[in-house]
Amino acid sequence: MNTEITTQHSANKARxxxxxxxxxGKRGAIKQLLRKRQANRQEVHWFKFVACIWCLLxxxxxxxxxxxxxxxxxxxxxxxxxxxxxxxxxxxxxxQPSEFQQIKVIADYTRELQSIDNDSNSNINGVNQLxxxxxxxxxxxxxxxxxxRISRAEHQAAKALSQLPTSKQKIExxxxxxxxxxxxxxxAVTRLFDDIDADGFFRTFSVTFDADVYTYNGVNEALxxxxxxLRQSGRDWEYFYSTDNFMIFxxxxxxxxxxxxxxxxxxxxxxxxxxxxxxxxxxSNIVATYSSDDSSSLYALPLESENYDVxxxxxxxxxxxxxxxFGLAIIAAMLWRGRSxx
Numbered sequence: 096m097n098t099e100i101t102t103q104h105s106a107n108k109a110r111x112x113x114x115x116x117x118x119x120g121k122r123g124a125i126k127q128l129l130r131k132r133q134a135n136r137q138e139v140h141w142f143k144f145v146a147c148i149w150c151l152l153x154x155x156x157x158x159x160x161x162x163x164x165x166x167x168x169x170x171x172x173x174x175x176x177x178x179x180x181x182x183x184x185x186x187x188x189x190x191q192p193s194e195f196q197q198i199k200v201i202a203d204y205t206r207e208l209q210s211i212d213n214d215s216n217s218n219i220n221g222v223n224q225l226x227x228x229x230x231x232x233x234x235x236x237x238x239x240x241x242x243x244r245i246s247r248a249e250h251q252a253a254k255a256l257s258q259l260p261t262s263k264q265k266i267e268x269x270x271x272x273x274x275x276x277x278x279x280x281x282x283a284v285t286r287l288f289d290d291i292d293a294d295g296f297f298r299t300f301s302v303t304f305d306a307d308v309y310t311y312n313g314v315n316e317a318l319x320x321x322x323x324x325l326r327q328s329g330r331d332w333e334y335f336y337s338t339d340n341f342m343i344f345x346x347x348x349x350x351x352x353x354x355x356x357x358x359x360x361x362x363x364x365x366x367x368x369x370x371x372x373x374x375x376x377x378x379s380n381i382v383a384t385y386s387s388d389d390s391s392s393l394y395a396l397p398l399e400s401e402n403y404d405v406x407x408x409x410x411x412x413x414x415x416x417x418x419x420x421f422g423l424a425i426i427a428a429m430l431w432r433g434r435s436x437x
Contacts, residue, residue, distance in 0.1 A: 278309075
């Protein structure tokens with residue numbers, strides 16, 4: 096009996112030990128699971144923390160960039176407004192020039208008129224002859240007055256003020272800055288016409304230039320316009336003329352632009368240099384410049400306005416005085432003497 100009780104007690108004890116071991120294993124598994132969950136939560140919290148830091152940095156950088164852009168536009172507006180106000184005051188205070196500058200211009204006339212006039216390329220004594228169709232069109236062109244001599248810097252400042260972008264345009268400009276285009280003026284040539292007094296200085300000249308565009312998105316075309324300046328020898332560049340908007344296509348030579356001008360008044364007999372500033376429509380910055388420093392064809396053009404290009408005919412007049420009457424009296428006396436002798 097005692098043996099059975101002892102055996103049963105041992106079995107119960109072994110069962111209890113097995114149950115304890117099993118319970119400890121379950122507790123260990125639960126603890127391990129809890130540890131994994133805690134580690135995962137820590138990783139999630141760390142990822143959220145890093146993501147929050149990146150968001151804050153991005154917001155801060157974006158705000159700073161917007162503030163700098165706004166400050167740049169504000170600074171440019173302030174500088175431009177100040178410069179243009181100063182220029183306006185100077186122009187108002189300045190006296191009217193003694194000679195009123197006037198010009199006649201027809202632009203991009205080459206294709207239209209040279210196809211009509213076959214002798215457009217003829218020349219006599221090395222001087223190009225103006226096509227009759229172009230000459231007629233120039234004579235019909237209205238006079239463009241340039242009442243005040245304005246320098247290149249003054250013209251750019253005044254233009255920048257008139258082209259200040261609105262808030263909507265500022266956003267469009269910032270969005271378009273990623274659209275990269277490069278511009279250049281490949282070549283420019285000039286021709287001289289009409290020297291009435293044959294003194295070697297001409298009243299009419301043309302400027303032909305070929306602008307190119309390079310685009311990285313494969314669309315090699317752009318809408319542009321140009322400002323033309325003249326510089327009398329020893330002086331600063333002065334604004335002359337602004338072209339209309341025209342299209343250019345890659346490196347094509349078929350998009351050359353020509354400006355034919357007659358100086359009506361206000362340009363003294365002298366040598367003048369030419370400068371061309373190219374602009375992309377919608378933008379205020381110069382995208383390409385070409386001048387007498389780049390081509391000898393734009394250097395020292397012998398020009399003068401119509402009021403200096405005048406041909407004077409010398410007339411020889413014989414004036415009769417007392418000596419003439421005395422000679423006639425001698426001739427009459429000799430004739431009378433001859434008659435009386437006969």
